[in-house]
Amino acid sequence: MLLTLLAATAFGLVRVRNLFAVVMLAGVYSLLSAGLFTVMDAVDVAFTEAAVGAGISTVLFLGALALCGTRESKPVHTPILPLFVVCLTGIALVYGTMDMPPFGDASNPVHHHVADHYLEESEHEIGIPNVVTSVLASYRGYDTMGETTVVFAAAVGVMILLARGRRRTREDAPGEGSASPPTGGRSTRETPR
Amino acid sequence: MREEIIVRVGAKILAPFIITFALYVHFHGDYSPGGGFQAGVILAAAFALLALVYGLDEVQRVLPPRFVRGCAALGVLIFAGAGVATMALGHGYLAYNAFAYDPAHPEGGQHYGILLVELGVLVTVFGVMVSVFYLFAGRGRREDPQ
């Protein structure tokens, strides 16, 4: 049922024209999917999705909207071709699911490779009850480290993209270090233009 | 929104609880859902709330952009450093058994290792989220008066 609600929200995302409403609907969508994750036993994921999707991501989208305006022009093309492409892809994917094992069956192959090991041995080898945490930080520590690095790299990317305007005139801002607390930050923010 | 007294007081009351909750989520991540990623995001959300209500300058006075940028880098360093530390203790990279104080139960070290790397994740995610938020919000305000 949540799934159906989710689908409804998604269609709302397509229909609504005001970008502000779109962003809010995206937040609702995230929250609903967090509920869905809870139903599907992924409490950690649900937690993350609720905090990230409905919290931070909405704030960031709103920040971007404040910069870009909420107006969206009418699409110039007829949506027929994209719709056709989408339907075709969807049919191909549905055809693909025919080979998928049934939902929720404990004998699915996905559950019998390393997952068993994690569930059975985690208690001895790691000694903490939350298997998700133990897999995240210990068994797959390299993975997580790589992902932390990716997050950091993304932040560097945003800084390169957005902090630049602040330094357009280099002489008045020797390094962004001058963006130090109150006065420095304020003065550099007013300089460019 | 800066004149709304209910919002201001509400945010002021809520923020410490959100921050405490974030720490709980982090340190209790071994036993219940949670961990560094969630805690970092929640912590960032607390400061985003304060910034939305009290204005960016106020929050940046507490949490200068330079500091959060440092946080983002420091977290990765903590994570990678944990690996180096285990190597220095004679184990493999990120093999937390090295941290065990009782050799009979090498898995005891896993607990500290996990907390340590999760702390790295927390610091990075927090730093990244807050600095990205600063960038978007700061840019917006600079252009407003124009």
Add this chain to the structure above:
Amino acid sequence: MIPVAANPLAQSLAAQLQIAQNLVSHYNYWVVIVLMMVGFHILIARGNLIRKIVGLNVFQTSVFMLYISLGKISGGTPPILAGGVGHGETDAHGAAEGAHQAAEVLYSNPLPHVLILTAIVVGIATTSVGLALAVRIREAYGTIEEEEINAIEAEAGA
């Protein structure tokens, strides 16, 4: 189970039941596909860059849902061990034999959860890069509509 195999009628009935179950059991995947296609449609049919990023997010979330669906076991519980902490083995039925424990309490597969957990955070980070790009494009071109940007580019080129 054995008498069913012996009786051909019951066998075919069981097969039909299996098909019906398949239909029900794939409902989840199909909704995921619908969501994915909605995101895809937003992505290719809309010209607004922010809307495109929202579409990308919808797409991404649908992939998350697919993974989590794969990890779900009917009747399972979240993968947080019920036996308590560590090597203490306080529970008598606990991990005296670890192999049997998974059979006693059915846990959902933790592996997809881990992958998706990190993917969500990486997703928001990359989304913020996308938004930053959109902001920069807006500053450079004064618009975030793809068509208008193309028109400006064409003018500049001509």
